[in-house]
Amino acid sequence: MIQRGTRLHRSNDPVPPAAPVPLSFRQGDVLLVEVYEIPEEAEPEPRSGRIVLAEGEATGHAHAIHERDARTFTYEGERFLLTRSKAQLIHEEHDPIEVPQGSWRIVIQREYEPAPADRPQWRPVVD
Amino acid sequence: MDVHGFPPMQKTERAEAWVAAWRAVQASTARVDRDRAERAMVALYRERGLETPRFLWVSDPTDGLMAWHLASRGREPLRNPYTRGDTGTGGNRSLYQLHDPFGFDPAWVYRALRRAQELAPGGFRFDGTYTANGIAVWRWLTEQVGSNVHAERHAAREAGAAELERSAQTESLARLVIGDRWESLSALVGKELLVDVAVRAVLRSTEEILDTLGSQQEALRALTLPQFDQVTVAMGALPHVMGAALWRQLDERAERTAMVERRLELARSAGGFWAFDGLAVMLDRPTAAGFDERGRLHRDDGPALSYPDGSALWMNHGVEVPESIISDPGSITVEAIDGESNAEIRRVMIERFGPERLIREAGARLLDEDETGRLWARQFPSSRWRPSEPLVMVEVQNSTPEPDGSVRTYFLRVPPSIRNARAAVAWTFGLDRSGYEPVVET
Numbered sequence: 001m002i003q004r005g006t007r008l009h010r011s012n013d014p015v016p017p018a019a020p021v022p023l024s025f026r027q028g029d030v031l032l033v034e035v036y037e038i039p040e041e042a043e044p045e046p047r048s049g050r051i052v053l054a055e056g057e058a059t060g061h062a063h064a065i066h067e068r069d070a071r072t073f074t075y076e077g078e079r080f081l082l083t084r085s086k087a088q089l090i091h092e093e094h095d096p097i098e099v100p101q102g103s104w105r106i107v108i109q110r111e112y113e114p115a116p117a118d119r120p121q122w123r124p125v126v127d
Numbered sequence: 128m129d130v131h132g133f134p135p136m137q138k139t140e141r142a143e144a145w146v147a148a149w150r151a152v153q154a155s156t157a158r159v160d161r162d163r164a165e166r167a168m169v170a171l172y173r174e175r176g177l178e179t180p181r182f183l184w185v186s187d188p189t190d191g192l193m194a195w196h197l198a199s200r201g202r203e204p205l206r207n208p209y210t211r212g213d214t215g216t217g218g219n220r221s222l223y224q225l226h227d228p229f230g231f232d233p234a235w236v237y238r239a240l241r242r243a244q245e246l247a248p249g250g251f252r253f254d255g256t257y258t259a260n261g262i263a264v265w266r267w268l269t270e271q272v273g274s275n276v277h278a279e280r281h282a283a284r285e286a287g288a289a290e291l292e293r294s295a296q297t298e299s300l301a302r303l304v305i306g307d308r309w310e311s312l313s314a315l316v317g318k319e320l321l322v323d324v325a326v327r328a329v330l331r332s333t334e335e336i337l338d339t340l341g342s343q344q345e346a347l348r349a350l351t352l353p354q355f356d357q358v359t360v361a362m363g364a365l366p367h368v369m370g371a372a373l374w375r376q377l378d379e380r381a382e383r384t385a386m387v388e389r390r391l392e393l394a395r396s397a398g399g400f401w402a403f404d405g406l407a408v409m410l411d412r413p414t415a416a417g418f419d420e421r422g423r424l425h426r427d428d429g430p431a432l433s434y435p436d437g438s439a440l441w442m443n444h445g446v447e448v449p450e451s452i453i454s455d456p457g458s459i460t461v462e463a464i465d466g467e468s469n470a471e472i473r474r475v476m477i478e479r480f481g482p483e484r485l486i487r488e489a490g491a492r493l494l495d496e497d498e499t500g501r502l503w504a505r506q507f508p509s510s511r512w513r514p515s516e517p518l519v520m521v522e523v524q525n526s527t528p529e530p531d532g533s534v535r536t537y538f539l540r541v542p543p544s545i546r547n548a549r550a551a552v553a554w555t556f557g558l559d560r561s562g563y564e565p566v567v568e569t
Contacts, residue, residue, distance in 0.1 A: 026565035028525065029470075031556045049223050049233075058446045058471045060262030066241070093445075094527045095569035109555045111470070112540045114516060125539065125555070127471035 023102075027094045029109035029125050030054050030063045038082060038103045042075035053081070053089070054108050056127045061092045065099075072106070079106040141368045146422070149363075152395050153260070153354045154416045161409070164397035168407050170389045171229045175205070180407040187411075187436035188272050188347065194408045195346040195401050204349055205402040209233055224358045227351055228402045229390065235383075236358055243365055260424050261355040263447055264432065267440045268347045301325035349401055350410070353394035363391045419444050421530050427453070443475045444529075452476055461489045465518070474537050482522075482536060491520075499523070499552040499563075502545070503538075517543045521551035526568045 023034040030053050051072055053063040069084040081104040089097040109125040161184060169179050183198065185191045205228035224230030298318070302309050304325040313321050353359060366384055393400075399410030415433045417426035423445030424431040430439035430450075441450045451458050452472070456479045464480060467473040477485055485491075491503040500523040507518065518540065525535040541551040553563030 021562055021564045024563075024565045026526075026556075026568040028569075031565065033556075033558075056471060058448070058469055060260075060266065061445075091569075094525070097567050097569055107556045107558075109539070110557065111555065112519075112542045121542065123468075125470045126468060 025089070025097050025099060027063055027089055027091055027097050029127065030089075031107040031109070032081065032089070032099060032104040033107055035080065035103050035105050038073050038080045039075045042073035042080055045072045045074060045079075047071065051081070053079075053106055058127060059092075063089060063091045063094075065089055080104065081106055138368060142364070145364050145368050149360050150418060150422050153422075154418055155354070156412055156414055156416055159398055159409075159411050160396060164393070164409060165407075167389065167393040167396050168400065168402075168409070171393060172402075172407075174386065174389060175208070175229070177205075178405065180403070180405050183406065183408045185408060185410055187434035188268060188350070188438050189434075189436040191350065191399070191401065191408060191410050192346050195349070198401070198403055198406050198408055199346075202403040202406060204228070205404060224356065226348065227356065227358075229351075229393075231358060231362060231386065231390075236362065239365055240361055243361065243369055260422070260445070261352075261357050263424055263442065263445065264352060264355050264440065265348075267432075267447065268350060269344050272347060272438045297322055297326065304328055346401070350399055351401075352399045352410075353390065353397060356390075356394065359387070359390045359394055362387045421445075429453070446471050446475055448472050448475050452479060456480070461485065470537055470539065474535060477536070477538060494519070494546060495548045497548045499549045502541075502548045502551050504543075519543045519545060519551070521548060521555070523552060 025032045051065045051070055053065070053072075055062045065081070065083075065087050067083070067085065067087040070087050071082045071084075073080040073082065081099075083099050083101050083104070085101050087099045089099050110122045111125050112121060113123045115121050161182075165182050168182070172178070172180055183194055185194050207225060207227050207230040209230060209232060210225045223233050223236070301322040301324075305312060305321055309321070366387065397409055398412035401408040401410075413432050413434050415426075415430060417424065417429070417431045419425035421444075424440065424442040425444045426442070430453075431442040433439040439450070441448055441453050443453065449472075452475060459476050459480045461480075464473060464476050464485065467476060486503065489505050491505045494502040494504050496502070500521045503520050503522060505518045505520075507516075519542070520538045520540050523537050523539065525537075528534050539551075539555055541554050545551045545554060547560065549563065550560040553560050556563060
C-alpha cells in the first residue's frame, strides 16, 4: 500500500528512480555482485580443479568453488563468475555461502594508497 | 561393513577422533623410527612397480638440499604419474597432490571427496586447515629456506676461499688443476697468479654444483612432507570415518584401502622425503611443531615449525609473519604497522601491539561508526613540500568468529575524503554507499 506523501515516479519526472541495489554476497575480502549478464566478448578462463576466486599470501587459504558447472571469465580487467546451478563458496576460515544460479562480478577488496595522479590511488587488499 | 555408513552420532565422534589423531601426527617431534619409515617407503615403491631403493637419511632441509643435489646427478626423480609439466605454485597444487610422486589418481580423489562432503556430519570438513598448513609449509620451504641456505652457503664459500688461500696444500692443488703447463706458465706469470686462478676455478665449479638458487627451489619443491598432505588425511578419513561403503567399486575396495593405508603409514613414520629411481632421501621430523586449537600452525613464543639447522617457520594462527613480530613484540611500532602492506600481517601486528594503544598512541579520531565498521582519522604534521593528507582507516571485523569466540579485526586505509563508515566499506569494494548491501556476509 502506498503511503500518503510517497512520491510516485512518472515518466516525465526529471529524475528516474534509483536503480535497485544489485544482489551481493560477501565472504571476507571477496564480494560477488550480481550482473545482468556477462559481456559476450569476455574471455573464458581455463579451468582445472576447483575455481579459486582469491588466495591469501600469508595464509595459503582460498575462496573457492568446487561445482563442476561453474565457470569464470575475464573482461577488461574484471573477473566474472557464471554459476549454472547453486554453488558453494567455501573458505577455510569463513562460513560457506550458497551462491544461487546466476552471473556475478567478482570484486576483491581494495585499500587506498596515495600515489601520483597518473597512477591508481589504490591496491588490492593483500592478505 | 554397513553399506549405508555409520549412524550420524557415531560418525561425528569418529570424525573428531580422526582429526585428533591426525593433529598428533602433524605435531609429532618424536625421533623417527627409521626402519618403520623405510618399510613404508618400500611399500610405495613396490606399488609403483619399482625396485627397493637405497636410503639416505638427513635431519634438516639444508642437509637435504645437499643430498638432493648429489642424488639428482644421473638419477631421475620420481614424478606423479598423473601429472605432466609444471605443477604451479597455487593452492590447487596441494589440493590435488600435483607434486607428489606417490599421489593418488586425481579423478578418484575428486569423486571420493565430493561424496565424503555429502555424507560428512554437519559442518565437518576434511580439507581447509590441512591444505592451508601444507601450502604454508611449502611456501616457506621454497621461498625462505632456499634463500637462507643460499646465503649461508655463500658465507661458507667466502670462508672456504680464505682458508684455501692460506692452506699449505694450495700449491699442490693448483698444480693438479693447471696440469702439465704448470712450469712454463709459472715462469711466465708467477706462481701467485697461477694459484689464484686455480683456487677461483675450484670455487666456481663448487658453486655450480651446489649453489644456484634456482636449483635450491627445484629441490625444495620436490620435497614431500607426508604429514602435511591434506589429500592423504582426507582419503584416510573416508574408510575410518564414513565406512568403506564409499569405495564404490567392490572389487577395487581392498586395493584402494591398502593404497591409502600405505600413504598414512608413511605420514605417521617419516618427516619428509625426496624420491628418486633407486634412491630415497629421507628427512627426520622437525624439532618443534606448534598448532592452535583449530589445527593451524601457530606458536606465541617461538617458531611454529623448526629444524636442527635453524630453519624456522613463524606463524600466528596460520598467518606467516616475520620472526620479530613473535620473538620481539616490543619492537612493533606505529610506523611499522603503517608500513606493513599485507592486511593479514598488519592485523597480527595490531593485535600484539594492542588496538586501543594504537588508536591512543597514533592520535586517531573517531569520525563515524555504524553496523559496517568504525572510521578513524589521523592527521600528520604537514611537510615542507606538500600539505599532509590525513590517514583515514576503516576498522572492520570478520563476520565468522574464531573458535574461541574472538573476532579478527582489520584496519583498511580508504581515501581521506570519505566521512562515513558504510561509504568506506563500500569504497573498498569499488561501490558507492547505497550499492553495498550484501544479503549474506561470512
